[in-house]
Amino acid sequence: MFDNLSTKLDRAFKTLKGQGSITEINVASTVKEIRRALVDADVNYKVAKEVTDKIKDEAMGREVLTAVSPGQLMVKIVYDELTQLMGGEKQDIVIKGEPAVVLLSGLQGSGKTTFAGKLASFIKKQNRTVLLVAADVYRPAAIDQLKVLGEQIGVEVYSEVENKNPVQIAQNAIQFAKQNNKKVVIIDTAGRLAVDEEMMREIEQVKRAINPSETLFVVDSMTGQDAVNTAKSFNERINFDGVVLTKLDGDARGGAALSIRAVVEKPIKFISTGEKMEALDLFYPDRMAQRILGMGDVISLVERA
Amino acid sequence: EKTKTSFFDQLSKAVVGKSTVDEEVLDDLESVLVHADVGIDTTVKVIDRIEKRVARDKYVGTSELDRILREEIADLLQKNDSGSTAVLERADREDSGGQPFVIMVVGVNGVGKTTTIGKLAHRFHSAGKKVVLGAADTFRAAAVDQLIIWGQRVGVPVISHGMNTDPASVAYDAVKKGVEMQADVVIIDTAGRLHNKVNLMNELSKIKRVMQKVIPDAPHEVLLVLDGSTGQNAFLQAKEFTKATEVSALAITKLDGTAKGGVVIGISDQLNVPVRYIGVGEKMTDLQLFDRRTFVDSLFSKK
Numbered sequence: 001m002f003d004n005l006s007t008k009l010d011r012a013f014k015t016l017k018g019q020g021s022i023t024e025i026n027v028a029s030t031v032k033e034i035r036r037a038l039v040d041a042d043v044n045y046k047v048a049k050e051v052t053d054k055i056k057d058e059a060m061g062r063e064v065l066t067a068v069s070p071g072q073l074m075v076k077i078v079y080d081e082l083t084q085l086m087g088g089e090k091q092d093i094v095i096k097g098e099p100a101v102v103l104l105s106g107l108q109g110s111g112k113t114t115f116a117g118k119l120a121s122f123i124k125k126q127n128r129t130v131l132l133v134a135a136d137v138y139r140p141a142a143i144d145q146l147k148v149l150g151e152q153i154g155v156e157v158y159s160e161v162e163n164k165n166p167v168q169i170a171q172n173a174i175q176f177a178k179q180n181n182k183k184v185v186i187i188d189t190a191g192r193l194a195v196d197e198e199m200m201r202e203i204e205q206v207k208r209a210i211n212p213s214e215t216l217f218v219v220d221s222m223t224g225q226d227a228v229n230t231a232k233s234f235n236e237r238i239n240f241d242g243v244v245l246t247k248l249d250g251d252a253r254g255g256a257a258l259s260i261r262a263v264v265e266k267p268i269k270f271i272s273t274g275e276k277m278e279a280l281d282l283f284y285p286d287r288m289a290q291r292i293l294g295m296g297d298v299i300s301l302v303e304r305a
Numbered sequence: 306e307k308t309k310t311s312f313f314d315q316l317s318k319a320v321v322g323k324s325t326v327d328e329e330v331l332d333d334l335e336s337v338l339v340h341a342d343v344g345i346d347t348t349v350k351v352i353d354r355i356e357k358r359v360a361r362d363k364y365v366g367t368s369e370l371d372r373i374l375r376e377e378i379a380d381l382l383q384k385n386d387s388g389s390t391a392v393l394e395r396a397d398r399e400d401s402g403g404q405p406f407v408i409m410v411v412g413v414n415g416v417g418k419t420t421t422i423g424k425l426a427h428r429f430h431s432a433g434k435k436v437v438l439g440a441a442d443t444f445r446a447a448a449v450d451q452l453i454i455w456g457q458r459v460g461v462p463v464i465s466h467g468m469n470t471d472p473a474s475v476a477y478d479a480v481k482k483g484v485e486m487q488a489d490v491v492i493i494d495t496a497g498r499l500h501n502k503v504n505l506m507n508e509l510s511k512i513k514r515v516m517q518k519v520i521p522d523a524p525h526e527v528l529l530v531l532d533g534s535t536g537q538n539a540f541l542q543a544k545e546f547t548k549a550t551e552v553s554a555l556a557i558t559k560l561d562g563t564a565k566g567g568v569v570i571g572i573s574d575q576l577n578v579p580v581r582y583i584g585v586g587e588k589m590t591d592l593q594l595f596d597r598r599t600f601v602d603s604l605f606s607k608k
């Protein structure tokens with residue numbers, strides 16, 4: 001839908017051709033078009049409404065350059081707004097403490113275990129010693145999965161096959177790290193739904209017991225409208241520090257990123273872009289805005305004009 | 306926040322006894338549907354249908370309107386939801402010409418393919434059918450182990466060549482074993498893959514072709530698993546997987562959460578593929594047959 005957003009916007013403006021600026025009358029229908037396009041990119045419906053209201057205010061009275069169409073100008077205004085909403089500039093992960101502890105959380109299948117491996121590899125490359133911890137005691141072969149990844153990247157994995165208590169496992173792992181000179185501990189946890197009270201209490205307890213310097217919420221970039229509910233619930237329970245957006249090697253627009261940012265006001269710190277251990281990137285708000293809009297060329301066109 | 310009743314109350318107030326539906330109500334309906342991931346296009350389609358019905362029938366009453374709305378949405382879902390129950394019977398050697406009924410399970414990463422296979426195996430096994438599983442995800446770390454654990458849980462054999470082997474030859478062997486063992490059902494697990502990766506999609510077509518060397522009309526079912534919390538990208542997933550493997554049925558997982566999975570309404574409508582199963586948890590009993598009515602009702606309920 002976004003591929004032809006600027007065409008659509010141009011059409012909406014067409015009847016008022018010859019006008020030099022964007023006015024109340026000609027902006028109304030385009031705002032609706034933009035809202036729909038955002039929703040199509042999986043931006044939460046409410047968030048999309050708030051964003052488009054802001055955009056409307058921003059657009060009013062703007063002079064239309066002869067070099068660009070009103071539609072293109074609108075797209076540029078939308079792009080700027082989205083970039084700003086997603087935090088402007090990037091924020092780094094906080095790795096502090098002796099050892100520093102990073103806790104991962106998120107829904108089932110979002111990509112936590114894979115990301116645990118990637119982050120471990122990323123930190124190892126900075127010449128810090130890392131320990132991966134298998135605290136998912138539920139999913140079949142979860143421990144094996146982490147062990148395979150650990151082996152691939154040459155990072156030790158701490159696990160207790162018989163222990164079904166993630167709080168204990170995490171605490172024991174930290175003791176182990178201290179004794180074995182591991183500077184950073186990354187804890188992989190089981191996937192859980194925000195409505196699963198027992199499981200949410202568990203992750204709360206894990207967090208309380210180990211006091212991580214960084215707690216990350218891992219979310220699939222293909223997530224739809226529910227991203228907002230989930231992020232909100234996880235944030236209320238464990239007050240996470242940042243978000244990891246996964247599977248961005250797909251073709252999802254990733255509107256969930258915008259929704260989460262708008263609702264919980266926590267920065268997105270990493271993006272995951274593949275199944276291989278190297279497929280990890282830092283998050284750049286402007287790139288994400290372009291992705292949600294799906295139209296980098298229009299933006300550079302307006303910027304040149 | 307609007308509750309289920311207040312939404313219908315409002316809808317009724319603005320529509321009952323009128324021949325048109327007013328803007329505000331349609332905005333509310335749009336909000337409910339979009340929040341359920343139904344998507345704009347399908348939502349507009351539903352709204353159009355409601356407007357037409359209201360214009361035609363005139364003076365609709367409250368309960369009628371409620372019914373019309375649910376009917377119109379349910380209608381967009383593939384008509385034959387009897388297909389859901391039928392597959393249990395269809396998954397029978399008799400019906401597939403004395404050969405095992407082969408199900409190939411596909412989908413993007415992490416949607417719940419392997420878990421759904423465990424649940425399906427349990428379902429068939431409990432119905433007294435002989436089931437064989439094929440571990441053709443030889444790529445994702447510990448994927449084979451995961452399926453083997455499911456096989457042990459359910460009590461059915463898993464055919465595997467281990468990790469990093471050729472998935473097509475695992476599928477071939479699993480189907481062949483199924484024939485030899487006179488199994489009723491063979492279910493093939495495949496690695497998660499994003500639909501925009503051409504090589505990986507071609508690999509699926511290959512796995513499918515190789516199985517046909519054993520049973521010419523296999524697989525009898527290609528089950529695309531969609532994560533219920535996925536947004537509009539599910540459309541592209543369904544399109545691309547259908548292109549590569551002719552998807553014949555859908556399963557929607559993780560509906561035990563707050564996501565509604567509304568995107569399947571448009572998918573089922575456009576691609577003419579029935580939704581057969583829903584996943585409602587991580588246990589082997591957490592699989593249900595899809596029911597259109599219940600599903601549509603859940604779109605309007607607050608969880």
Ligand SMILES: Nc1nc2c(ncn2[C@@H]2O[C@H](COP(=O)(O)OP(=O)(O)OP(=O)(O)O)[C@@H](O)[C@H]2O)c(=O)[nH]1
Nearest residue numbers: 108109110111112113114191247272273274414415
């Ligand atoms: N294409 C792609 N696949 C990914 C990415 N991140 C993870 N995956 C895949 O997504 C699937 C799920 O990843 P996991 O790391 O097992 O997810 P999880 O959150 O640990 O899952 P649970 O422990 O079951 O909750 C696997 O097939 C991964 O290979 C990514 O960035 N891109």
Ligand SMILES: Nc1nc2c(ncn2[C@@H]2O[C@H](COP(=O)(O)OP(=O)(O)OP(=O)(O)O)[C@@H](O)[C@H]2O)c(=O)[nH]1
Nearest residue numbers: 108109414415416417418419420497559584585586
């Ligand atoms: N709550 C809930 N979790 C589910 C459901 N189905 C699967 N899961 C969980 O989702 C995660 C991923 O499931 P898998 O079966 O490994 O998914 P997959 O599609 O095989 O993943 P890959 O092979 O890595 O692509 C696991 O943690 C499952 O327990 C469901 O219906 N409800």
Ligand SMILES: [Mg+2]
Nearest residue numbers: 112113136142
């Ligand atoms: Mg995991």
Ligand SMILES: [Mg+2]
Nearest residue numbers: 418419442448
């Ligand atoms: Mg799997």
